[in-house]
Amino acid sequence: MGSVPKEIPKTMKAGQWDPAQNKIVINTIPVPIPGPSQFLVKIRSASLCHSDILAIEQATKPVTLSHEGVGHIVSLHPSVQTSSGFSVGDAVGFLYILGACFECAGCMIHNLHCETGHQLLQGFTTDGFFAEYALVDVHNAAKLDEGVWDMERASPVFCAGITSFHSVDSCGLKPGEWFGVVGAGGLGQISTQYAKAMGLKVVAIDVADANLAETKKLGADAVFNSRTNPDYVAQLKELTGGGCHAVALYTNAVQAFRAAPPLIRLGGTMMVIGIPKEPFPVSAMDLVMGHYRIKADCTSIPQRMQKAVDFTAKHGIMPNVEIRGGLEALQGMIDEMRAGRNAKRTAIVFE
Numbered sequence: 226m227g228s229v230p231k232e233i234p235k236t237m238k239a240g241q242w243d244p245a246q247n248k249i250v251i252n253t254i255p256v257p258i259p260g261p262s263q264f265l266v267k268i269r270s271a272s273l274c275h276s277d278i279l280a281i282e283q284a285t286k287p288v289t290l291s292h293e294g295v296g297h298i299v300s301l302h303p304s305v306q307t308s309s310g311f312s313v314g315d316a317v318g319f320l321y322i323l324g325a326c327f328e329c330a331g332c333m334i335h336n337l338h339c340e341t342g343h344q345l346l347q348g349f350t351t352d353g354f355f356a357e358y359a360l361v362d363v364h365n366a367a368k369l370d371e372g373v374w375d376m377e378r379a380s381p382v383f384c385a386g387i388t389s390f391h392s393v394d395s396c397g398l399k400p401g402e403w404f405g406v407v408g409a410g411g412l413g414q415i416s417t418q419y420a421k422a423m424g425l426k427v428v429a430i431d432v433a434d435a436n437l438a439e440t441k442k443l444g445a446d447a448v449f450n451s452r453t454n455p456d457y458v459a460q461l462k463e464l465t466g467g468g469c470h471a472v473a474l475y476t477n478a479v480q481a482f483r484a485a486p487p488l489i490r491l492g493g494t495m496m497v498i499g500i501p502k503e504p505f506p507v508s509a510m511d512l513v514m515g516h517y518r519i520k521a522d523c524t525s526i527p528q529r530m531q532k533a534v535d536f537t538a539k540h541g542i543m544p545n546v547e548i549r550g551g552l553e554a555l556q557g558m559i560d561e562m563r564a565g566r567n568a569k570r571t572a573i574v575f576e
Contacts, residue, residue: 230267233299239356240552240573241287242280249556252287256358259302263360264309266296266317271354272380272546272572273558274411275477280349281559290555292321292347293384294354295369295376296575305363316376318383318534320365320527321347321354327364327527336526354380355555357575364527367534374538381411381544381570382537384524388498389416389475390533391522393423396471396494400424405461405469405488406445408476408499409436411570414545416473417443422540428461428469430481430488435568439545451484458487469493477501489517497521546570 236253243250259265271294280290295318298311305311322336324343331338337346345351353359369379389412398404404420406413409431420427421444428447429440437448447464449457462468468490474481475498482505485495495517511517536542547569549558558571 230299233265233358237357238552239289239352240291240555241289241352241355242284243287244284249290249559250287251552254289254352254356257352257360259300259360261302261304262363263323264298264301264305264311264363264366266294266319266359266361267299268294268296268354268357268359268575269316269376270295270378270380270548270572270574272385272544272570273555273562274381274384275562276384277348277559278563283349288349289352289354289356290348291354292349293380294319294359295374295379295383296359299358309363311363311366311368316369316371316374317361317366318369318374318379319361319367320383320387320524320530322365323347323351323360323362325362325364327362332526333528334526335523355552355573365530367530369534370538373541375543377548377574378543378546378572380572381415381546382534385412385570386415386537386542386544387530387533388412388522388524390419390536391525391529392416392473392475392496392498393419393425394532395520395522396473396496398423398425398470401426402470403428403465403468403490405430405472406440407431407472407474407481407485407488408478409433409440409445409448410475410567411544411546412475412498414440414443414569415542416475417445418540418542419536422536422542426465428465430457430461433565433568439568443545451481461488465490467491471496474499479503479505486511486517491516493517495519498523544570546572548572548574551575
């Protein structure tokens with residue numbers, strides 16, 4: 226059981242991006258009150274994702290960043306006190322949508338498609354998890370065993386980790402087959418851990434030696450720097466006996482998408498995870514002739530989350546994350562990510 230304050234304060238500190246000042250500001254804001262189907266969580270740790278840069282670019286008013294968090298329940302709305310299975314003190318991880326119905330046809334694809342139109346994306350259209358307390362919808366939450374989960378390092382699981390699990394699992398590969406990781410940053414690193422736990426062989430491709438070194442430490446069988454090694458495609462094909470059975474793109478660099486097809490063996494899969502800012506070319510003839518197929522995945526919906534959470538706990542998988550301190554570390558974390566200097570995921574911890 227987590228440490229629960231005897232009395233919930235009225236205000237809290239939050240790390241907010243202020244577009245007027247073009248920087249992080251640590252503001253004092255009200256502690257939110259849970260509404261129907263919600264509970265209040267005392268955040269233990271929250272982490273920075275590349276998607277937070279999109280939130281910064283789109284912000285028109287101060288918003289609390291982060292859609293990756295874990296913590297402990299401190300209060301529940303009466304509507305979930307008896308029927309949810311959750312209790313005050315439970316350690317929980319959670320996804321980041323509020324206001325959705327979680328039941329309509331749109332929600333079965335992604336909760337941002339909810340037909341009610343009431344959905345809010347935490348860290349983007351409403352406040353996220355770089356705060357001492359945050360609201361969580363009961364549909365989005367999973368209990369965590371603190372004997373298994375490191376609550377200081379676990380926050381990236383609840384976006385990056387779940388996305389990474391789905392990206393590997395959805396390829397439908399068999400043990401011993403080759404999985405290609407294109408983009409060996411935070412997503413690629415945790416995907417490497419999932420792939421190895423599923424019995425796959427992993428080859429990682431990136432332009433940063435630091436990222437490749439971290440991925441190698443986490444179990445990658447081989448790594449290639451596509452910028453400095455002009456022969457990497459031929460070497461990869463020789464290593465894998467004709468190319469990877471699946472290649473997942475964990476980068477938004479359109480050049481990586483253009484370069485991916487030659488890495489895939491005949492009949493293999495291109496798994497799209499990163500979102501380039503411009504279209505990437507696809508040959509209809511390649512698809513029709515079965516040279517490769519294209520799939521995509523994401524954090525997805527709560528109904529798919531538990532499989533990822535259970536697998537993560539069973540195999541002791543934790544993100545490759547660096548704890549940076551408290552809210553005062555946020556600006557430096559953002560500056561590093563925007564400059565492309567992060568070799569690991571970064572997170573902050575609340576006492």
